[in-house]
Amino acid sequence: MAYTILDGHKTLLNFPRGAEGTWTLDSYRTRGGYSALEAVLREGRYTPAGLLDQVKKSGLRGRGGAGFPTGLKWSFLAKQRPAYLVCNADESEPGTFKDRVILEENPHQLVEGMILSLFALEAEHGYVYVRGEYVHPQKRLDAAIREAYEAGYLGEDVLGAGRAYHITLHSGAGAYICGEETGLINSLEGRKGQPRLKPPFPAVIGVFNKPTIVNNVETLASVCSIAEFGGEAYAQWRNESGKSTGTKLFSVSGHVERPGVYEVPMGYPFKRLLEEECGGMLNGMPLKALIVGGSSVPVVDAETAMKIDLDYESCAAHGTLLGSGGVIVMGEGTCMVRSLEVLLRFYHHESCGQCTPCREGTGWIHRIVRRVEAGQGTMVDLDELYRIADNMEGKTICTLADAAAWPAKSHLRVFRQEFERHVHEGRCPFGGRFPDPFHLGPQA
Amino acid sequence: MSEIKTVTLTIDGRQVTVPAGTSVLEASKVIGAEVPHFCYHPGLPVDGNCRMCIVEIDGARRPPVSCATSCADGMVVRTDTAAVKAIRASVMEFLLVNHPIDCPICDKAGECMLQDYYMQHDRKRSELRDEKVHKPRLVKFSDRIVFNGERCILCTRCVRFTENVTRTHELGIVNRGDRALVEVAGGGSLHNRYQDNVADICPVGALTKTDFRFKKRVWFLKHTDSICPGCSRGCNVVLDHDKNEVVRVMPRFRAEVNGHWMCDEGRDIHKRIGVDRLLAPRVKLPGREGGATPEEALEAVAEVLGEARKTPDRLAAIASSWGTNEEAFLFAKLFGETLRTPHMDVKSDSDEGYPEDDVLHTADHNPNRAGVVAQGVVPNDKKGGLGLAGILDACRRGDIQCLVVWGPGLSGHLPGGESELALVLSKVARVVYLGWKDDPVARLAHVALPTPAWAEKDGSYTNCDGIKSTSVRALDPPPGVRGEIEVLADLQARLKGRSYGRTFRELAAKTGAPLPPRRPAPALRQPSLYRHASGVARP
Structure with a gap:
């Protein structure tokens, strides 16, 4: 199988894994770090509009999960200034820990990517909203931002180009919902982390009522490669069969x-x-x-x-x-009912409680699945579970309800037989150790 | 005036034209197909959390909430398709899954939006097998408001009320998901003066008023449009009453007066109706001492006034600032035109109550000072007429022979209070009192005539901004008590003055009072709990 980008060529993890000091400025520079920024700011490789155009050509899509084309998102930014760039580092989805590696081992690439993005967006100030539990990554990123200020990559006059760029690190308090961009914005402003009604979209009214672009860590770090190699080159990095790039x-x-x-x-x-x-x-x-x-x-x-x-x-x-x-x-040997129960416990716990279907639905389906896993379920429960999950989908302000409904529906659809075995045998056939539901409050 | 831009859209196949910026939900009200909703309230910012008002709009990626969607030209909206109904039914199901469904013991039953919509959308029995989420059920938010967390549907109307209307920010939602709960910030209590409104706007029975809890089933209430006499704002209200007793007072929407709200003081003013009431006439004239029938007392007043008209300079009339425009009109005609006294003024009947604030309450605790003055109860400057202070001074000097006092509170105008009042009135040969309260003046007067309280009569009031509102008689006055309009018209006739009319409706044409809509007489008491009790369009 042929790749335009050679196997083993890395743009985000371009360092020996596990090596000491990859997070320092010196290490990042030996890997060619900040060369793209210098080429843009000192040599004028791109105008802001030119860099935005490269991002569009690259085909880069948001790496946070929704996959919205980044260049298109940037082009929606209202003309009013000040405008803000917010880096979403509230990586909280179970099973996802990719941004953590960038924050911990390659934070300067995020910083450079953010400065380039600020340049393209003609904004000055960027925020990085890092989930509260990421204490160690926060320390690394904080150190990297300090180093960047000292080296003149951030500050009032960056690289003598007459442009000011600033990045502020903000620690979240540990809520999944603050990874939703408008929930993040509310939290960043000091409000309760609950998604806002859209429209208006953040690109028009975002942080502090100013136009705001919110991008994922990986997305912003990828901007370095686009600035370095060009959008068209970046767009070539893909499997020949697919359209996704990078x-x-x-x-x-x-x-x-x-x-x-x-x-x-x-x-x-x-x-x-x-x-x-x-x-x-x-x-x-x-x-x-x-x-x-x-x-x-x-x-x-x-x-x-x-x-x-x-x-x-x-x-x-x-x-x-x-x-x-x-x-x-x-x-093989994993109980899929247990798997769903674990996932739904998370969504039940993390639903912000704003929209009715999500607030009541996540708890409801969690309680049903918990009962099925404990061998107390009925066949009616399985149909109800699917129906309730279906009712939750697509009716709420943000997609947390969908995020809870999709695994519920797919687990049931793909592994229906396993759910039925729980009902018929009156126990978990996989010997899943699970407490008796009658000794648990509904809010466990 | 600038032209208001309008847009035309189609809702359920019917064209409707509304001002640009109107929400689809508001537009649906225009054609009478109001989209069901919980969290939306026209007096509060849109929050869009209940998801009940989802509709279909052609071209929309997924069905949007109609409260947060602005109308646009050519928009095609469907509010009654099977898909929309299914969404509503599912939202209802989510709302009810953890709701205690304790309607039989809930004060909101009968005017509960959750109950109404349940009856309209599903009416099925619960099939829930899991235990419901439990929350605190009897939380005193203040002396006036009690919170039941299990009934709460977290629509945040109350939170938005304290954030945007009173701007006191007492309430907030704590915790997440189905553990979310309305709480008073910092564990204190509600401390704004408008807190009863949060119970009014609560779409369910989560917030109830201590004053109304367990007092009355709402479907027994009769509803009469009235005004609040607590201050010169003159909030338009509805008196909810039964068995000739006001049970609660609710605000009535009037954009230019009070919007959707009223203060807590106004909720309690009806409790003054039965306190210190003057129930029977009193006559203390030579030869007429002791009890008198209303007819005899009126005859006595006519006699006193007939005597006084011989020296109109020594007659003075002080009007009530709680009087209606129609009564003030007759009062001005009787004393200014028929009896020709130059000394006429209006006094403050009441100076108790909340201080002024920037929401609704004004500094003047009287509902109709402006209206009484506008009807001509003012000193006649051309003839050297005296104002209130001048009249009292003249009384003190013994220059006034006959003083007519309408309404309570005269002693409040004298620094020495009641003792000074007795001194001043002792210098006046004849004192006549008209009023609903057993005021010190009533005890000192030579003739005292009881009148109805504001809830017991029809009349219009002019508020601090010059806006007239009409209050309709809700209660029967005590037996034998006749309204001021009747009394004044009768005196006018006995003193051979011109006739201007003897009923509110006749006089309303002269005072420009807005006539209240004639409510259709309630049909048979409907047995269904879910009929909205008041029959009033509810926000």
């Missing part, structure tokens, strides 16, 4: 020999990721199920999983979504 980080967890974060070109076959990068299934056990893009995307069975190429189009064709690239691999 490289993508996948955080692989579950029953594999070598879980971790891997950077591969878009369209890389899942089978190859599993067998080569991850060293195959743990202890050679057979694959049972795959969640390819973080906990919210529909689960697929082993057969489908092996056909998936890791890009937006192939995932969609196989009934799931590329999402954030949080690959959860489940081997």
